[in-house]
Amino acid sequence: MASSSLVLPSISLRRSSISTSSLGFMNDIPRISLKNLDRGGRVFMSVAVGSQSTVVDDALFKDYKPSRAFLFPGQGAQAVGMGVEAQKVPAAAELYKRANDILGFDLLDVCVNGPKEKLDSTVLSQPAIYVTSLAAVEVLRARDGGQAIINSVDVTCGLSLGEYTALAFAGAFSFEDGLKLVKLRGEAMQDAADAAKSAMVSIIGLDSEKVQQLCDAANQEVDEADKVQIANFLCPGNYAVSGGLKGIEAVEAKAKSFKARMTVRLAVAGAFHTSFMDPAVSRLEAALASTELRTPKIPVISNVDAQPHADPDTIKKILARQVTSPVQWETTVKTLLTKGVEKCYELGPGKVIAGIVKRVDKGADIENIGA
Secondary structure: OOOOOEEEEEOOOOOOOHHHHHOOOOOOOOOOOOHHHOOOOOEEEOOOOOOOOOOOOOOOOOOOOOOEEEEEOOOOOOOOOOOHHHHHHHHHHHHHHHHHHOOOHHHHHHHOOOOOHHOHHHHHHHHHHHHHHHHHHHHHOOOOOOOHHHHHHHEEEEEHHHHHHHHOOOEEEEHHHHHHHHHHHHHHHHHHHHHEEEEEEEEEEEOOHHHHHHHHHHHHOHHHOOOOEEEEEEOOOEEEEEEHHHHHHHHHHOHHHHHOEEEEEEEOOOOOOOOOHHHHHHHHHHHHOOOOOOOOOEEEEOOOOOEEOOOOHHHHHHHHHHOOOOOOOHHHHHHHHHOOOOOEEEOOOOHHHHHHHHOOOOOOEEEEEEO
16 A cells, blocks of 8 residues: 655644553653644644655654653663662563563673673663663653653653663654664674774863864874764763774873863773764664664654754664764753753663753753662
8 A cells, every 4th residue: 555644734632542562661642742833834744554654854843842851871871780670660670571582681680780891891781771771761650640750751862872762762663673773783883992992081171162172182193093073062061082092092191281170081992973983884774774763752852963853764864873973962951951841850870961961050950760
């Protein structure tokens, strides 16, 4: 049967009982804001007929107005002992069992017992954080008033790896498909890191302009293969630099002269979010091409351009580019706050995201939901 597209008039969408296993972790159907109407008062949506679907307007969520946001952490948030709380909630505990079938090992055992060196590895920490973060959603759901909070969320985002978690929460792909992608992503990034000597370092106490000047100064002293760049724009005074090992060492040596408060070498496999990750892109593209990805039910903010996207094909392209692109997290958080978000929730291990949000705005209201 041929696919078709519809231009719908203003509509009121009622809640339904779509299961989390089929469409993600939100229990209501897509909520199309009246802010997303075009000048003719129309909403553009994709309509699937049979196995085919039309291309959705990628700008569907462009003018989103956030009130409640779910934020998901990235690699580095892991800690031995995470997942213990999740075992008290059957739906959360079940996610670890489902993960074992895909991963081929006991993920919960690694989360709870470590050892730290094993959990910190890229290939394990990424699936562990993904599963534990979505388990935190189930922990919240089981709480008094938790379902009402979940239903009130109208935007979501995640730091680097956390973008996959956000997409799973928003129903763009299933828990299982998301985990398969995250597993492959971790493996591909590890392999890319193994192919060249590279590293990442956090620069504390400088604004982004000064960090860029620091990178420029370091790059004057190293070959092209060792050049560095800002990879994570986290928050004022905290920016991560990625690049060749010699370039990173030059950054560390020069940081004090640029008045940096300190540098912290990051415990990651290599220069994430730079061209050092190019070998991972083709593997991600192939995996994404074979993954069913739907329009998210709420806006999911991209790390690449700090914008929400609605077209599944566009989201796939952005996810493949994400591993070689700087993370625009500072812009994402500032945009949410500027647009008037009232309450944020950090779901998953650690409180890294809450700390970043508070650095952007001390008055921001953010609550951590762990698992």
